[in-house]
Amino acid sequence: MSAGRGVAADLAEVAAAGRAMEQAADRVDRIDLVPELPAVAEALPGSRAAQAVETLLSAWTCGFDRWALAARRHAQALQTGAVDYAATEAEVRRALGPRTPPPPTPGSPARQGPR
Amino acid sequence: MATVSQVLAWRPALLDELACVTLRHRRSLADLADELVAARPPASWWGDDATAAVGAHTLLRDRLNDLAAELAALTRGLVQAEAGSRAARRVVTEATVAAGGHGMVVDDVTGEVRDPAPVPADPILAADRARLRLELTDRLAQGLRAAEHTDAALAAVLDAVVSGVLDGGTAGPVEAIAAGRQAAERPLLPLPVDARVAEAFGWWRSLSPGERIRLVGERSELVGNTEGIPPAPRDRANRLLLTEARRELTTRLRELEGASWLDRLLSGSSESPAVLHAKLEDLSAISALLTARPGARLLSLGLDGRERVTTDVGLGRVRTAENVVVTRYGVGTTPASDLARKTAEVEALLARMSRLSDEAGDDARHAAIVSLGYEAPPLAIRDLLDPGSAGERARGLLHDDIARDAAPRFADQLNAVDVVRRDDPHLTVAAHSYAGVVTGHALQQGTGVDDVVALGVPGLATDRLADLHLAPGHLHNLEAKHDLVADAGRFGRDLTYLDGVRELDTAAHADRGLAEVVGHTSYYTDGSTSQHNLAAVASGHAELAIDDTRGPDLTDELREAGHDGRELFDRGVRATKGFLVDRGQELDRLLRRLG
Secondary structure (H helix, E strand, O other): OOOOOOOEOOHHHHHHHHHHHHHHHHHHHOOOOOOOOOHHHHHOOOOHHHHHHHHHHHHOOHHHHHHHHHHHHHHHHHHHHHHHHHHHHHHHHHHHOOOOOOOOOOOOOOOOOOO | OOOHHHHHOOOHHHHHHHHHHHHHHHHHHHOOHHHHHHOOOOOOOEOHHHHHHHHHHHHHHHHHHHHHHHHHHHHHHHHHHHHHHHHHHHHHHHHHHHHHHOOOEEOOOOOOEEOOOOOOOOHHHHHHHHHHHHHHHHHHHHHHHHHHHHHHHHHHHHHHHHHOOOOOOOOOHHHHHHHHHHHOOOOOOOOOOOOOHHHHHHHHHOOOHHHHHHHHHHOHHHHHHOEOEOHHHHHHHHHHHHHHHHHHHHHHHHHHHHOOHHHHHHHOOOOOHHHHHHHHHHHHHHHHHHHHOOOOEEEEEEOOOOOOOEEEEEEOOOOOOOEEEEEEOOOOOOHHHHHHHHHHHHHHHHHHHHHHHHHHOOOOOEEEEEEEOOOOOOOOHHHHHOOOHHHHHHHHOOOOHHHHHHHHHHHHHHHHHHHOOOOOOEEEEEEEOOHHHHHHHHHHOOOOOOEEEEEOOOOOOOOOHHHHOOOOOOEEEEOOEOOHHHHOOOOOOOHHHOOOEEEEOOOOEHHHOEEOOEOOOOOOOOOEHHHHHHHHHHOOOHHHOOEOOOOOOHHHHHHHHHHOOOHHHHHHHHHHHHHHHHHHHHHHHHHHHHO
16 A cells, blocks of 8 residues: 555545455455246236336346455455555555654543554 | 236245344444454554555455445345335235135236126126226236335345445444435335226335334325225324324414405405305314214315315224225215214114124124215205305205216215125115215216115116116115105215115104104114114114105105106296295204204
8 A cells, every 4th residue: 555645544434344354355355136036027017017027037137246255355456555555555664664662642542553 | 127926936035044144243243343343543653654444444344344235234124124025915815815715816927816707697796896807907906016015125125236326424333324224215006097996005015014104104194095905004194194284273373364365365365254164163173072072983085175074984983894884975064063973873774783683693894984074065045145155065965066077986985885894794775865876977987886765866877777787676765754855866866766765664653662754854863763774784684674664755756757758847846846945945044043
């Protein structure tokens, strides 16, 4: 995670966002209407709806799969990015040598990762 | 369009099962609201990567909202299709089974009912069968129309889902689901224009329970006053309408009374405070009646009359009773002045019918409709001279225009008694005075009426019993002593001289504890021979009625002589009698007012 104009991130939060998106992807992945939708044609023989559901089967149901795939990619990018960012940060620290951080001033928040 | 056999093969339960599955998934998407918020890149993160991540998250969120809206629309569409297809299939099934039960066949494609049986020699039976065939065709047509409507609505939802036109918005899945559900809401199947009674019945039956409830609340006037809609929803709708109408008319009256003559002129309104007062009095009388008799059903409430409110009140279970009697009234009848009294009379009649049934050893149930369902001509002489609408209606008494106008709706009302039921009740019309003319015109249009009892009627608008589609012996005439209206023969031949008419007695029968009635307005008197005879016919025990074995009276003879050629003389007699009747009625009213 880098950028020309600089970076700033709470890595744990980025990783958490990735995990949340992954969970969403898992739930959407479980939506499978392909085995169910043909019931419309069985329920209403001779109807226009019975014909329309054929298109729905082929065109729409994959929308959930596509969304889950995209969500998973996004989640992965967030989580991988957080790990990469942490690694980069560690490398930078190593390159700069050990430093003693200034003592925290009373009342200042604890921070995870560089900012 | 689906055929009859296809609709009969529809399986709404499968749609219900599918809707349960899609509903579960829809809920699952609604539950993702928290995950989506948590999945938003943290605000503490900034820079180009952060901007890109937020953009990706937004795209994913919006697309998921769209999917949620689509799933919600699909679920709603399936739920509606389940209810709609169930109702449509029910209508088609009922009509098809009824057709089969009568040996008729249904065209699978058009839904037309055909009758392969030879036409019965008896014209009454032939007319009954023809009417049944038409009724079943109408009901099937509505069933197929409802099936088509259901199919089209679901197909439209499916098409919308596929084409991606449903927008889930940018909020969250919960809001998206609400939007999708709303977008899938199917329009109500409209009542066909100028629907026949069976079409209206088929249409009502083809609506889902939710749609019916919605209609009762939102279209009270339509539901309450459409013949073919069953009594219970009509009653609910008319009670709502009654409350609303009283409020509205009161407001209009206040506005009118508060307005200057110039404001009234500029408003272009033809309403007069007197008419609004009269209508409010009618509404109050109806309201009071319903309060006093919680079991009564308000079967119609007509507010568009020129002078008065019209109404029909059901007593007992009109939809299931074996015997139903419809009582109609003549000149000067209004809810304000007559509804309470006439309802009490009909309640006494129903009690008498029950007693006769007990005596005859049957357990038949009886019901009645007290019908003030048309604006009867007023009575006052001064109205005859009124140049306005009151005068126009009063002069209507001199001819049968008002009866002709009222007849189609009355015929529909009578047919509706049959149509909304599974079985065929024994249906009697008790027509008093001018209502006989209305009844005569109505029956000529074809109804399922089995018996007519004419109570002092001045004619039935025909000289031939066959025109009324009644079997010989099923038109009963009650003519009390000194009832000059009954002798008038103004609208067709005096019933006394019609072939096939059964003359029933109105004289006292002390041995049976029955009293005589005299004049034009006492036919319903409790404990009278007249009431007994009407009850006997209406309860299906015409054999218990007492025949009039006396010969025609002098006025009958005079009138009949006129019928045979002495037209001028006859007109003179009638005019004289009419004048006397008018005076008598005026006097009667005056005395009532004073008393």
